[in-house]
Every structure is written in structure tokens, then in C-alpha cells.
Amino acid sequence: MLSLSGVTHIYPTGTRALDNVALEIPKGMFGLLGPNGAGKSTLMRCIATLQTPSQGSIRFGDIDVLAEPERLRAMLGYLPQDFGVYPRVSAYDLLDHLAVLKGIANRAERKEAVETLLAQVNLWNVRKLPVAGFSGGMRQRFGIAQALLGNPKLVIVDEPTAGLDPEERNRFNNLLAEIGENIVVILSTHIVDDVTDLCSRTAIIVDGRIVQVGAPTELIARLKGRVWQKTIPKAELEDYRARMNVISTRLRAGQTVIHVVADEAPEHGFEPVAAELEDLYFATLASTRRRAVAA
Amino acid sequence: MLWRIVTFELRYQLRTPLFLVSYALFFLLTFGSVTIDQIQIGAPGNVHVNSPYALLQTVAIMNVFGIFVLTAFVANAVIRDDESGFAPIVRSTRITKFNYLVGRFLGAWLVALIVMTSVPLAVLIGALMPWLDVEKVGPLVLSHYVYALFIYTAPTLLVAGAGFFALATATRSMMWTYVGVVAFLVGYLTAQVLLAEPELETWSALSDPFALGSLALETRYWTAAERSTQLPPVQGLLLYNRLLWIGVAAALFVLAYALFRFDAKGAKVRKSRRAKGAETPPAAPYLPVSPRADRRTKWRQFAALTRFDMAFVFKSPAFFVLLALGVLNTLGTLATAVESHGTQYFPVTRAMVEALQGAFTLFPIIIAIYYSGELVWRDRERRIHEIVDATAAPNWAFMVPKFAAIVLVLTASFVVATLAAIAFQLYHGYTRIELAAYLWWFIVPGVIAAVLLAILSVFVQALVPHKALGWAVMLVYIVAGVALSGAGFEHNLYHYGGSPAVPLSDMNGMGRFWIGRAWFQAYWLGFALILLVLAHLLWRRGVETSLRPRLRRLPARLRGAPGRIIAAAAVSWVLLGGYIFYNTNVLNEYLTENDLDEYAADFERTLLHFESTPQPRIIDVKLAVDLYPKQVRAITKGEYTLENRTGMPLSEVHVR
Numbered sequence: 001m002l003s004l005s006g007v008t009h010i011y012p013t014g015t016r017a018l019d020n021v022a023l024e025i026p027k028g029m030f031g032l033l034g035p036n037g038a039g040k041s042t043l044m045r046c047i048a049t050l051q052t053p054s055q056g057s058i059r060f061g062d063i064d065v066l067a068e069p070e071r072l073r074a075m076l077g078y079l080p081q082d083f084g085v086y087p088r089v090s091a092y093d094l095l096d097h098l099a100v101l102k103g104i105a106n107r108a109e110r111k112e113a114v115e116t117l118l119a120q121v122n123l124w125n126v127r128k129l130p131v132a133g134f135s136g137g138m139r140q141r142f143g144i145a146q147a148l149l150g151n152p153k154l155v156i157v158d159e160p161t162a163g164l165d166p167e168e169r170n171r172f173n174n175l176l177a178e179i180g181e182n183i184v185v186i187l188s189t190h191i192v193d194d195v196t197d198l199c200s201r202t203a204i205i206v207d208g209r210i211v212q213v214g215a216p217t218e219l220i221a222r223l224k225g226r227v228w229q230k231t232i233p234k235a236e237l238e239d240y241r242a243r244m245n246v247i248s249t250r251l252r253a254g255q256t257v258i259h260v261v262a263d264e265a266p267e268h269g270f271e272p273v274a275a276e277l278e279d280l281y282f283a284t285l286a287s288t289r290r291r292a293v294a295a
Numbered sequence: 296m297l298w299r300i301v302t303f304e305l306r307y308q309l310r311t312p313l314f315l316v317s318y319a320l321f322f323l324l325t326f327g328s329v330t331i332d333q334i335q336i337g338a339p340g341n342v343h344v345n346s347p348y349a350l351l352q353t354v355a356i357m358n359v360f361g362i363f364v365l366t367a368f369v370a371n372a373v374i375r376d377d378e379s380g381f382a383p384i385v386r387s388t389r390i391t392k393f394n395y396l397v398g399r400f401l402g403a404w405l406v407a408l409i410v411m412t413s414v415p416l417a418v419l420i421g422a423l424m425p426w427l428d429v430e431k432v433g434p435l436v437l438s439h440y441v442y443a444l445f446i447y448t449a450p451t452l453l454v455a456g457a458g459f460f461a462l463a464t465a466t467r468s469m470m471w472t473y474v475g476v477v478a479f480l481v482g483y484l485t486a487q488v489l490l491a492e493p494e495l496e497t498w499s500a501l502s503d504p505f506a507l508g509s510l511a512l513e514t515r516y517w518t519a520a521e522r523s524t525q526l527p528p529v530q531g532l533l534l535y536n537r538l539l540w541i542g543v544a545a546a547l548f549v550l551a552y553a554l555f556r557f558d559a560k561g562a563k564v565r566k567s568r569r570a571k572g573a574e575t576p577p578a579a580p581y582l583p584v585s586p587r588a589d590r591r592t593k594w595r596q597f598a599a600l601t602r603f604d605m606a607f608v609f610k611s612p613a614f615f616v617l618l619a620l621g622v623l624n625t626l627g628t629l630a631t632a633v634e635s636h637g638t639q640y641f642p643v644t645r646a647m648v649e650a651l652q653g654a655f656t657l658f659p660i661i662i663a664i665y666y667s668g669e670l671v672w673r674d675r676e677r678r679i680h681e682i683v684d685a686t687a688a689p690n691w692a693f694m695v696p697k698f699a700a701i702v703l704v705l706t707a708s709f710v711v712a713t714l715a716a717i718a719f720q721l722y723h724g725y726t727r728i729e730l731a732a733y734l735w736w737f738i739v740p741g742v743i744a745a746v747l748l749a750i751l752s753v754f755v756q757a758l759v760p761h762k763a764l765g766w767a768v769m770l771v772y773i774v775a776g777v778a779l780s781g782a783g784f785e786h787n788l789y790h791y792g793g794s795p796a797v798p799l800s801d802m803n804g805m806g807r808f809w810i811g812r813a814w815f816q817a818y819w820l821g822f823a824l825i826l827l828v829l830a831h832l833l834w835r836r837g838v839e840t841s842l843r844p845r846l847r848r849l850p851a852r853l854r855g856a857p858g859r860i861i862a863a864a865a866v867s868w869v870l871l872g873g874y875i876f877y878n879t880n881v882l883n884e885y886l887t888e889n890d891l892d893e894y895a896a897d898f899e900r901t902l903l904h905f906e907s908t909p910q911p912r913i914i915d916v917k918l919a920v921d922l923y924p925k926q927v928r929a930i931t932k933g934e935y936t937l938e939n940r941t942g943m944p945l946s947e948v949h950v951r
Contacts, residue, residue, distance in 0.1 A: 012841065048837070049837065050681055050684055050838050051838050052839060067851060069836070070687070073687045074586060074687040076685055078682065078685040079682075083679055083681060084677045084678030086677055087677075097599060097603065098683070098686065100599040100688075101596055101600075101683060101687070101692075102686045102688075103587050103588055103596070103687045104586050104587075105595035105596070110584075112582075113581070113582075113583075113584045116577050116580065116582065118576070119581075120581045124576035143682075150583070150584060150585070150586035151583035151585045
């Protein structure tokens with residue numbers, strides 16, 4: 001459905017935010033994973049017609065997105081990473097206004113759509129309050145409501161669950177999963193669990209380059225039996241880092257737990273663990289960084 | 296610590312585009328006035344271009360304009376932390392309120408002072424230019440420039456800076472601070488007019504924070520030679536003026552200090568209104584509604600956005616303040632129209648309209664430039680641009696309402712000014728109210744000019760990567776227009792929106808002069824239509840600020856209606872221009888002010904020696920003049936009686 005090829009974007013400051021990105025994104029939920037500053041938002045904006053990449057082409061179905069952004073906008077739902085609102089405008093009025101802009105001009109249809117959407121994202125009780133006064137989670141839910149307006153064929157949500165509490169995040173993910181069955185949904189996030197829970201396909205982006213693409217299960221399969229775990233004293237961490245391919249460290253009950261990728265147990269005390277998407281993500285980041293250092 | 300804050304503020308503000316743009320602007324303006332005869336700031340008269348008198352007058356007048364820049368710096372210093380959300384971080388450090396405020400203020404004041412050093416510097420450099428007439432340039436005396444900077448500019452910027460710093464502190468709003476600037480300038484100009492009587496000259500000199508009045512008073516009996524060489528001594532009224540205003544500056548700063556709350560502005564606790572929305576939510580799940588993109592939908596989108604932009608303007612307090620200032624300004628001008636040097640005149644509509652036109656030269660320009668920036672950049676400043684720009688609404692549905700809102704605001708201000716003028720007439724017992732005359736003489740030409748101005752300023756804002764840059768471009772356009780006219784390029788065919796003046800008469804109104812103007816209006820409306828379509832095609836969507844991608848897309852977008860409209864507008868523009876050129880330059884002779892001056896000089900040179908030729912005198916005139924105002928025709932019959940009173944025979948009689 002959505003295909004990107006050779007998409008490169010260089011900001012006037014010289015930053016290469018996107019470097020020759022090529023992606024094929026079919027129907028369903030697609031997760032774009034990457035650390036902060038990897039180029040996720042720039043890529044999202046390029047697809048959402050809000051930024052023209054320096055080079056490359058983006059097509060959605062038969063639409064050349066860069067040449068005819070208007071046609072894509074007619075079937076687009078977009079939730080930016082961070083957005084503001086007009087002061088003193090209530091949730092209902094703002095959603096109504098955006099519904100008109102999205103092409104729902106019929107008054108009865110619009111009323112129906114706005115009301116049911118507000119109920120669906122659980123903002124019904126506060127619909128007459130100004131959005132400017134909403135908490136982060138409420139504002140985010142308003143954001144998803146406006147992204148779903150008008151039967152979009154392509155939904156782009158940029159770090160949607162940042163700032164949501166676990167319950168809200170759950171509800172939000174359910175909503176996405178529901179709509180994601182028949183259309184293209186692109187979800188950018190640095191929360192690996194969101195991708196694990198929702199996405200049938202995923203890509204990992206680091207420093208503007210796509211370094212991994214595929215179904216999460218396939219990707220994880222590549223690491224099968226190669227992830228090892230050990231609890232170590234914190235002081236020995238640097239030593240382990242120097243000796244082996246440590247992809248992640250985390251604290252569990254105050255103890256340092258490291259994950260290492262290796263074909264067999266690196267030394268005594270390591271035990272195998274089932275690879276998760278997170279391991280793949282960290283392994284990818286680790287290897288990309290090592291390559292960057294070597295280069 | 297204080298010094299660190301001052302230098303941080305300096306470094307921070309010196310890097311802003313505003314600094315560079317304003318420095319360049321003030322330098323160029325002054326440089327132009329020194330080196331090009333046709334550009335004049337003030338009226339220094341017959342003195343050297345770099346004489347102390349001309350220098351001080353230029354500096355003092357530029358200080359008046361400098362207020363706008365100064366305000367941007369000092370208001371930014373006090374507002375930006377709250378706007379950027381950085382305030383809690385800064386204010387929870389060990390910095391004291393004293394260091395914070397004094398440091399920020401001094402830093403911003405110094406930046407403004409540096410900007411204003413461009414004025415004496417431009418005089419200094421300008422006077423060295425080789426093409427200047429040697430007789431018009433005096434010797435370079437550095438102390439004059441130091442005097443101008445420290446006796447004139449520094450105290451003036453200090454008091455105005457402290458005043459607007461206080462205002463910004465109290466309002467926490469850039470907009471309200473600027474409203475205050477406009478109010479201050481209108482008040483200043485009004486006061487200067489009201490205090491222009493000779494017996495009030497002391498008050499006039501003291502009450503002028505720019506010390507222009509003191510300069511005029513101190514030097515009024517000076518000869519040209521004195522004005523070219525001497526500085527007014529810092530004593531008497533000038534000294535008191537400076538001391539007075541430095542005192543006022545201190546008082547204003549103390550006021551700002553008292554007003555400023557260092558602790559975070561407590562969020563207003565709103566009463567929960569949840570109860571109001573407690574009706575049962577719709578039980579049905581959300582069913583997607585397919586959007587449409589038909590003509591009707593696009594008009595709906597246009598209507599919705601128009602409502603939104605209108606509300607933005609008409610609900611903003613600035614609009615009402617601007618309107619009030621406009622009325623104030625109008626009434627001030629109207630008052631001068633019915634009384635002059637002790638003679639009373641009837642407040643006839645013609646006089647009212649002339650006064651209104653005078654009062655509304657600068658006002659609409661400021662409104663159009665200000666609101667175009669605010670409206671075009673609003674969504675981005677509210678950070679909702681990524682959402683609205685990703686919707687399917689077409690570019691024109693975003694752009695046209697902004698232009699329409701500006702036109703409507705200006706129209707409203709014309710109507711309100713007209714009502715003020717009518718009230719003024721009634722107040723003076725003059726009951727012959729000519730609504731049609733107001734409409735055709737004042738409102739309609741005003742609205743047409745407003746349409747042209749609004750289109751240009753929205754077009755500029757749509758292209759530039761930053762609001763302030765758009766404002767700067769418009770400012771350069773205004774200044775360049777004045778400068779070009781001054782330099783002898785004055786044809787209305789290349790002055791955007793230019794049209795010949797239409798003199799008004801009590802007898803036959805606009806006569807036939809409006810016809811010439813109408814051709815020019817049509818010509819420029821054609822051009823503006825091209826700009827409008829281009830603004831639609833090049834409208835900025837999303838986070839892009841660069842123009843290049845939009846330009847690349849332009850040729851493909853011209854296909855269809857936009858291209859046809861541009862083609863039609865371009866053809867009519869060119870045809871109208873050709874017809875106008877044929878009339879102004881082929882059928883008639885096109886003469887600039889310079890040409891007319893030269894003609895007058897030639898005339899004098901050629902005929903001066905006939906001045907003393909003995910001539911008969913006219914001792915009696917009997918004329919019967921029939922005037923046909925509607926046909927612009929007069930038939931004169933009559934006789935002059937000439938008599939030779941020289942006592943000698945005359946060999947020749949000259950008739951001209």
C-alpha cells in the first residue's frame with residue numbers, strides 16, 4: 001500500500017535526518033521503533049505531507065504523495081507527537097471544526113461522528129470544557145479522536161502512548177488494534193511493548209537509516225537461543241562490556257541484569273532466555289553503534 | 296552575577312534576526328537620508344548633512360521609530376520565560392529577583408542602544424561618500440556623535456524601555472505591549488500638536504521624551520552657521536528634559552519591579568463544569584463517516600475557517616484598542632479641520648473626508664501588516680498546524696479567510712471613523728450628512744486599498760520562513776516605496792497599489808479624477824489577483840518553512856483553475872497597464888517632481904531678466920464666470936482694464 005524509496009532528508013542545518021529510507025508498508029499495524037532523535041518524526045511528517053523530503057519518493061496506492069499531497073490528505077488521519085490547541089475552544093467545538101476541515105460538511109453526519117467519537121475516547125463528560133485545560137492523557141485521547149475522523153485509509157500516530165497511564169495506554173492500543181485491521185496504521189514509538197502488542201510488521205530506525213524490517217516474530221526468531229542473561233555486581237559491568245556483546249543492562253530489585261548475545265553461553269553463570277523484541281531492538285542499537293564507532 | 300545576566304541577555308538578543316534586520320533597516324534609512332537628496336528625515340534646512348543640528352534631528356526622529364524595536368527587546372526579556380515554559384527552571388535557581396530583572400532589562404536596553412548606534416554611524420559613513428556635494432559636508436567631529444548617542448538616544452531608550460518593560464510585566468503579553476506603544480505614540484503626537492502654541496513651549500519641550508522640542512527651542516534663533524558647527528549646550532530646558540525623563544525611567548522601572556511576580560503565575564483554578572456535560576453519551580459505536588471533497592464541502596470548509604479567523608480578530612482585545620486609537624486619532628485630526636489660526640470653518644463632508652484620509656494613512660498599513668502575521672502564523676504558534684494542515688481542506692480555504700478578515704477589520708475601522716466624523720459634524724451643529732459622499736470618497740477607495748494591502752501582506756507571510764521576517768519585508772516595502780518616490784521613480788504603474796490622488800471639491804466632489812484612479816485600481820487588483828492565486832499555490836502546509844519544495848510543485852499545480860485565473864489576471868493586468876501607460880506617457884507627458892522642479896528652475900532662469908521690464912498694470916477686472924461643475928467646465932466672459940502707470944511709453948507687453 002504505502003511504499004517509500006530513497007527518502008532522504010537533510011535539514012538546512014546539515015543534519016541528515018533521513019538517509020535513503022526504503023519501506024513497503026502493507027495493510028495492518030506497522031510499528032516504527034527507534035530511539036529519540038532517530039528520525040521517526042521526520043519520517044512521519046514526510047508521509048503525512050507536512051514536510052517534503054530532500055529526495056526520494058513516497059507512494060500510497062496510486063497516489064504520488066509528494067506531487068499530489070491533497071489526494072493523500074483526503075484519506076489521512078494524523079496524530080502528531082506533540083500538538084497545541086486554540087485557547088478557550090471546547091473539545092466538542094474543536095473536533096467539530098476539524099471534522100469540517102476533514103470534509104464532513106453534512107451537519108447531521110458530523111454531529112453523529114463527533115459525538116460517537118467523543119464517547120469512544122472517553123471524553124464525553126468533558127466535551128464542553130476547553131481542550132487547553134486537558135491533562136496529557138485527555139489531550140492525547142482528543143488527538144486520537146481527531147485522527148480517526150473521516151474514515152481514513154492511512155493513520156499515522158507519532159509516539160501516541162507517551163504520557164498515558166497504563167490503563168489509558170491499554171484502551172488506546174485496543175482502539176488502534178480495532179481500526180488497524182483494514183487500513184494502514186503506522187505507529188512510531190520508542191516503547192517496544194507497544195509494537196510487540198500491536199504490530200504485525202515493524203522497522204527499526206537508527207540515525208535516519210532503516211536497519212531492520214519484518215514481522216516481529218520473524219525478527220525475534222533470528223535471535224532464538226542466542227540471548228543470555230546474568231545478574232552481576234554493578235562494579236563489574238564495564239568489564240563485561242569490554243569482553244562480550246552486552247546488548248542491555250537493567251536493574252531488577254536493585255541488581256544489575258545484563259543481556260548478552262552469543263551463539264553459546266559466554267561463561268559460567270549465564271542462563272538462556274527467550275528472545276523478545278526488546279532484545280532484538282537493543283541488539284540492533286548495540287551493533288549499529290559499534291559499527292558507527294568502528295567507522 | 297548581575298553582569299553575567301546582562302551579558303547573557305546581550306549575547307542572546309544580538310543573535311536574533313530582529314537585531315540584524317533592525318540594525319540594517321535603521322542604518323540604510325539613515326544612510327539614504329544623508330546620501331540621497333530626495334530622502335529626508337526631518338527638515339534640517341540649509342545645514343551640512345553631518346552638522347550637529349541635522350545629526351541630532353535625525354537621531355531624535357529615528358528614536359521615535361526605534362521605540363518599536365526597543366519594545367520587542369525589553370518585552371521579550373520579561374515575557375519569553377513564561378511563553379517558553381522555561382520560567383520555573385530559571386526562577387528556581389539561586390538568581391535573585393533584582394539580578395534577574397535589572398540584568399535582563401539592562402541587557403535588552405543595551406541591545407536597543409546598539410541598534411540605534413547604526414543611526415549616527417550611518418551619518419558618519421554617509422558623509423564620507425564621494426558623490427556628495429563638498430559644500431554640504433562639514434568636518435567630522437566625533438564628539439557630536441557621542442553627544443547624540445548619550446544625551447539623546449540613551450536616556451530616551453531608557454525611559455521608553457522602562458515604560459514598556461513595565462507594561463510587558465503587567466500584561467505578560469507582547470500584543471498588549473504593542474498596543475501600548477501605539478497608544479503612546481498617538482498620545483505623544485497629540486500632545487505635541489496640542490502644546491504647539493508659543494505660550495506652552497516650555498511644557499512642549501519638557502514633555503517630549505525624544506527631546507525634539509527642546510532641540511527646536513534651543514536652536515530656533517541659531518544661524519545656519521551655528522547649526523552646522525555647534526551642539527546645544529546641556530543646560531536649561533534640555534538638561535531638565537533629560538533629567539526629568541531619566542527620573543521617569545527610574546520610576547517606571549521601580550513600578551515594573553513591584554509588578555513582577557517572581558513566583559510562578561498560579562494557574563487559575565477553574566470551577567469544574569463537568570456536571571454540564573453529564574448527559575448520557577451516545578451508546579452506538581463510532582462508525583466512520585466518509586469525507587467528501589465536492590464543491591459544497593470546500594465552501595463549508597472555507598466558511599468554517601472564515602468564521603474562525605473573524606472570531607480571532609474581532610474577539611481580540613487588540614482590535615478594539617486599535618479601533619479606539621483610530622477614533623482618537625481621527626478626532627484629533629478632525630479638530631484641526633474646522634479651525635485654523637483662529638478662523639472657524641464649517642465641518643463640511645469634504646473637509647471631514649480629507650481629515651479622515653490624513654488620519655488613515657499609516658493606520659491601515661499597521662493593522663494589515665500586524666494581522667497578516669498574526670493570522671498566517673497563528674496555527675503554528677498554537678502548535679496545532681500539524682493537525683489542521685494534514686486535513687483535506689484546500690489551501691485557499693485557509694488563505695482567503697485571513698485576507699478577508701484583514702479587509703473586514705480595516706473596513707470596520709473606516710466605518711467607525713466615518714461614524715466619528717458624522718458625530719463630530721452633528722456636535723458642531725452641522726446637519727447636512729452626506730452618507731453617499733463618505734461611502735464613495737472615503738470608504739470605497741479605502742477598502743480597495745485595504746484589499747490590495749491585505750493580499751500583499753498575506754502573500755508575503757505565506758512565503759517567508761518566519762513571521763518577523765514577513766513584517767520586516769513589509770516594512771522594507773513601505774520604506775522602499777517612499778525612497779523610490781523620493782529618488783524620482785514615482786510612476787504609479789510600479790508602485791504596488793499606487794493611484795493618482797483624487798482632489799475633493801465642495802462643488803463637484805471627485806469631479807472626473809476618480810476615473811483615472813479607477814483604472815489604476817483595476818490594474819493593481821489584477822496584479823493582486825495573481826498574488827492571491829500564488830499565495831494559494833505556495834501556501835505553507837505543515838512544518839515546512841523552506842520555499843523551494845513549494846516552488847518545485849508550483850508548475851504542476853498551475854494546471855486547471857489556478858492557471859486559468861492567473862492567465863486571465865495577467866492578461867488584464869498587462870492590457871490595463873498598457874492602456875494606462877498610453878494615457879499617462881504617450882497621450883500626456885509624464886513628469887516627475889524632479890522634472891517639474893527643473894522646469895520651474897528653467898522657467899525662472901529664462902524669464903528672470905524680464906522681471907524689471909516696465910509693464911502696464913491691471914486696474915480693474917470684470918468677469919462673468921459660469922461654472923458647470925458636473926461637466927468640469929467654466930465659461931468666462933469679461934474684461935480687464937490695463938493702464939500704463941510708468942509714465943513712459945511702453946515698447947512691449949508680455950502676456951503669459
